[in-house]
Amino acid sequence: MKKLLLVFLLLSSWTFLHAQNRVTIKGTVADTAGADLSFATVMLLNPSDSTLVNFTRADDKASFTFKNVKNIPYLLKISYVGYIPFQKYLPASTTEVNDLGALPMRMINTELSEVVIKAARSTLSFKGDTIEYDAASFKVPPGSTVEDLLRRLPGIDVDADGNIKAQGRDVNRVYVDGKTFFGDDPKAATKNLGAETISKVQVYNEKSDQAKLTGVDDGKREKALNLELKEEFKKGSFGKITVAGGTEDRWASRGNYNRFNSKEQFSIIGYGNNVNETGVNWEDYGEFKGQSSFSDRDNGDFGFQNGGGGYYIVMDGDGPMNYFDGRGFTENYGGGLNYNFDDKKSKFNASYFYNQTELTLDQTGFRNTFTPQAAFLNTDTLSKIDFRGNHSLSTRLEHNIDSNNVLIVRASGRYNKGDNRLLQDQLFYGDQTLIRGLEMDNQADQESWRVQTSAIYRHKFKKKGRTFAASAGYNANASDGQERLQSLNRFFEATTFTQQVQQLNQNQNGAQQIKSSLLFTEPINKKWFWETFFNYSDNRNLVTRRTTNPLDENKRVDSLSVWFDNQIGYQRAGTSVRFSHNGANISAGLAAQQIRIGGKYAVEEGAPLLVPALTRDFSNIVPYLDLNYEFANNTWVNASYTYSVKEPSLTDLQPMPNVTNPAFRVEGNPNLTPARSHDLNAGYGFWNSANQSSLHIGGEFQRFENQITYNQTIEVIDSIGFRTTSRPENISGGFSVGSYLWGSFPLIKTKLTANISGNIGLSNTPSFVNSVRNETSNQSYGIRPGLNLNLSSTLILGASADFGYSNIKYSIQTDQNQEIYNYGLDGSLRWQLVSKTFLESNLNYKRFKNERFNFDQSVPIWNASIRRIIGKANRIELRLAAFDILNRRVTITQNATQNYVVNNVAGTLARYYMLSASYNLRGYEIKLKKNNHW
């Protein structure tokens, strides 16, 4: 008996084990009316997380079988087009074959099924007894309310009074993001909320109020509706404000505030300071302009452009950016408003900005000038106050008429007002003796305005790759100004003799430009394209300068007064072929261009012409070649050749001299012809992403057939002493070579990176000095190695050095040859001391050396700051900063060209300490950023 029992037990446990091991699951799929649903998709899911375990498809008789699958619990899921997905929990089977029999699927009601089947991209989902609608799939006109949206949803009815029914039953509750919206009236939300704010509509059954109140489920269910708000539609705003005060009467404040929703961006920005921040920085400017910061389609000058297109920051002339060159003291104020609209079809931007800067500059320097026969030195001490204020307004509209037609219209205007006063003292030495002193007191004020408009239209034809574009633009500007020039010339050798000169200039300038371009691209096949373009522009400039002499009854000075009417016409027609395939992009083309210069010159308008009216034509055929090739392994090369023809500038053409300083006269030359040069450009780069190293090398070579240089005539005029007159003239010959290198190599991965950059420049510039041809050869070399060390996530160190050397040689006076050295060392530290406290410091050492003039000066600058972020949301930042702790800051510029060498030292803001407090709506980051790139 016992044995029998054992056998029975064994047997049953065997079958039990066997049953545990493998099972066959089968069934048939039918609809609620009993009709077979052939070829339905049948899936076995893991019930805990819905992971797909197995699937099959019902056969033509609507039956399915999973043979020999593991006997564990499953979630059986069946889907069939037009039916609500069927789901059933299957516990582990006790039998070898688990026959589920007929499994009924419910048809989605007719309206719903139409939505599922027909409507493009509509989404419906089923979560238990909740039906979820994807609001974006149901198009409603802009400005519609949620009620309008609901009317479009299948299965939902809204009557004239706004009462809602879902699946035939009244909806008594409407929630927004799961919360009651303004009390109990379900219509409050649906009538007031905009349809575009909603991402999902959910309809579900809810226990009745009675049941909720008593906790006794009475089994009654009411329909409820939940409206889920779009993530991005949750309107946002951000902004920050900083106020700072310091020693030496230093102060600064800046702030910006932005509001946005999915289509619109509005921002306001303002600043004021006396710490030499003349404008906003890139980061703040980007936030101010928002989506209109970048544009890739605004260039209407078609033809011979390199591939790639690319984004660039849109700047309207000298925009409100920080441009301080390091010299002097400035007091600055500015502010602006920006509005962007973008609904994918149209983009619109309007922006206004006002900025003003007052510069106070004191500078000392010297200039060594030489002629084939002699040399002289002069010191130069100047003091200047310069005020500028600008109002600028700009608008841009980009409208996608349809997928094949785009129109871009831009218009901007600018008004500028400025005045300055310059006091300048120059002492002239010959052979170490003081010969002469020149004192000048010049004052000027000017008002100017500018308008720029342009329109670009692009059309894509049905044939892929065939495109047409047209652009047109009108620009105009005008200015009105006055200059009062006074100079006193003292001669130390003839002790009694001084000379006083006074001039009053009334300047009125006006210019207008009309331009237009056309472009047509025709694909020859998938890899070859043919482009044809035409450019036209017409510029007219009117310049009036009336010079009078206050010392001589304000009589007009004919030798300095001028009226001229100048026209430059430009036309270019060109064609090119382009090959583009798998990283090879090659263009070659030819263009015929014509530059027409016309000019009339007189002492004043209506007076007899000083020289016969000029009209000159310059016609050229210009070739063009551009090669770009990307090898595998992230290596690329590019090369290009252009023949460049550039018309002389307006000031160069002006025939009358400009004499703001009697010792330095600048003349114009109405006989100038366009500058012509052969330009070659080449580059090589690689990026090894495996070890994060990269290298770029490039160079450009320019050989002048004809260039415009300023020839110098230095003569001794009895009443002035040495007088330098420079005059632009065409000279053949000369070249320039520029090359650069930039590389970055990791020494210890993610910890220590080395980078190096360098440049070499060689040039040969001919010019005439007192009618003797002088060849100035300039060799300059620069190299900048650097290291970046990420010691930890809380300590980042940087070190770099730079070394610059220039060797300038003159063919007329070899003893004037110069060697200029600039050295620099820079160390920086960023340290997160404790979680919310940061220490940042930077030490920069620069040395300037010119042996020929015994000039050798070192400038060490040390800055340090400590800041602490305060508050739960990290919104407040307090910062104590010390600038130029060693109190050594000056700005030095060294420059040598043609026949003179200039060296200037300017005073600027030195040591001060500043305490600042900032508030940021978004909060400050509590970490050091390792990279500034994305």
Add this chain to the structure above:
Amino acid sequence: MKMIQKCLFALLLIGSIQALSAQEQSMAIRYVVTHNWTKKMAAVDYISKQERERMSYIWGSRSEWSSYTNLFMDGQRSKYEESEEKFDDDDFGYNWRKDPFFISRNFEAGTFQDLLTVQGKPYLISDSIRVQDWKILNDMKEVAGHVCMNAVLYDSVKMQRVVAWFALDMPFPGGPERYYGLPGLILEVNINNGGMIIVADKIEPKILEKELELPKKIKGKRVNETEYQEVLKKFVADKRKAEESPFWGIRY
């Protein structure tokens, strides 16, 4: 053990496909692949919320670009590759070099061969087809004329949440990129909330000649799937440590 289970399932999967699609005709599917780098950046974990918001505030709709890809399939095999066709004429005709790339599947034999580039270095990955851990959801929508259901997958190596939409009426377990193993052909894939969206826009029957064949000579390091995942893991870990985008240098 898990491995064996997966292989077993793969075999089952293959068996069921064979049965289902013996009579299926061969097809060509064109997908539009749209990249959005501000959305890719939004999924990167070392960047603060402020910075992400700033990026999308400034770049907004200008951070997208699209291209075409093709999937060729007969009942048992598929091959996915870049299309020669240009998506847009607006980029001034510039043609970028494409990394060597294909994804080929043989569901009949249960094997695959993929050519993928990591940091400029090509890898030829050959292995048997394994199961992807799809979770089936309940949403339905129509893509290119076919009613689709959705499923999600989390790629823990590339840190991507993948939402796929598979056709209920096209019983082929393939799809674009390296996604497969659902009861229907995958017609749409959305990675990391719009960082990259792949949508079928043209589905046509096509008599395939050489479309499914692989090039005779393939340059690339021969690896299996485990080795390839190791390469990816190391790449992503290094990039995150350096706080650099972990998606430039690999196929997203």
